[in-house]
Amino acid sequence: MTGSPERTCAAFLELADRHAPGLVEGLYLQGSIALGDYRPGVSDIDFVAVTNGRPDAGALRRVHADLRARHPAPMFDGIYVTWDDLRRAPGERPRGPAVHGWRFAEESGFERHLVTWHVLAQGGVAVRGPSVAELGVHTDWEAFARATEENLATYWTRWVEGSSRPLSLGGVAALVGSRVSWGALGVTRLRHSLAAGEVTSKTAAAGYAFETFDERWHRIVREALRIRVGGERQYSHPVSRRADLVAYMRMVLRS
Template sequence: MTVHPLVHEIADAYLALVDAAAPGLVEGLYVVGSMALGDFHPERSDLDFVAVTADPVTAGQLGALERAHARLALRHPRPVFDGPYLTWHELAGPPAQAAPGPHVRGGTVRHRVGSGRTPVLWHTLARHGVTLCGPRAQELMIHTDPEELAVWSLGRLEEHWRPWWRSSSRLASRPGLACLNERAPVRAVLGVSRLHYTLATGRIASKRGAGEYARAVFDERWHRILDECLRIREGRRRRSFYPNPFVRRADALAFTDMAIESARLLGAGRLPLGE
């Protein structure tokens, strides 16, 4: 894979800053997310990383990380450099057993975060991780369990996207109104499509890959909302496929509802596609 020059530039700056602030702390640095999955757009994508240490980050080292990331954000405000700090030992075990720890979000170091330690991250790093420092990602001892990945994907659908669909279906609500803008439909349609893809294949897809997958497996009636979300995702300047945001919102909600139910049935081993 060809790595965008900006990725190397940011990684080199980060490694110099973190080594100066906390010498020897970071033993491995890997890129995951859109860059690793071949869907990186420097002007729109985040740069998702995994930093690996020998031992858990101490309270004293947290201040050093905060200074390093603050300086990095001043030098490179975009793309945002976000990701968790993990140990080699944690990567070798199930994500659920990894203790909450430092996680950079929006360029800010959060001290004790557990939500980002997921089977998707473990699988992405093992199969697609781009090595910037340390042993090659594909040679690491990383715990990858297909059943854990499927269970997590189903849980994400039921615990996050189904409640999102319910609240967004009420137009006279903050989520309902937010669904009139471009971001919310893209996040929902492509996010649910990614989980559907994972349940169908056991693999991880980028947002673009998930949209293309959904376009191939679902009925033609869903092509317009998928094409619209891919258009927005890729920053195409062509006009919207919709006459107004209300019609787009309705299709995004209908697709999300259909795809969640399809994925649920897929998880149970029964999948009627294209309803």
């Protein structure tokens, strides 16, 4: 059985209230749903659950195990925070309870960063609790921009260099469609966010690429978008696609 965001959230709250009564005081959706870019069958459901105290790890493991049995797709990924956590910079409490790929961790750094806080503040959807506007979510665009530039210079630069070596693990992985979409739209989204002054979606980033970058790069962007949302295949061979992916991403990193 698959679940829509509404059905999955309802099932989660019912299970949370059963296994840990009174614990979950707020439930908010961020990620692609908050950015207006949710794609059924492609996107995960990204949540922020607000609790009245330190959650019982065993209870939450049961909640997510039962939820997976009911609604195995899409994945329900997110973090557990307090109301005060959202009013502070995420770095003040860099680790906490989280679930990623159906695996619950009592102490994790997953999604505890300014991107999550900014997306939540921009367009978070309240499922339970006060409206997002009432939460006082901490935002800091200057710190966000610095962290984004650092991410481009470190993680993404290493990602591209690894993908450029044909026989390496990264090079082989870059032949896979999902990696093409992740790479091309990932770096473009960061550049678009910096230019727009707000966190943007992957689909919006593709539109930015078509408007901003030379036409020679449009083919690989169309292919990355096709992998995400469907459409006409742009390449007949994954090796030539990988070559264009690496060249495009290097261009974006230099821009």
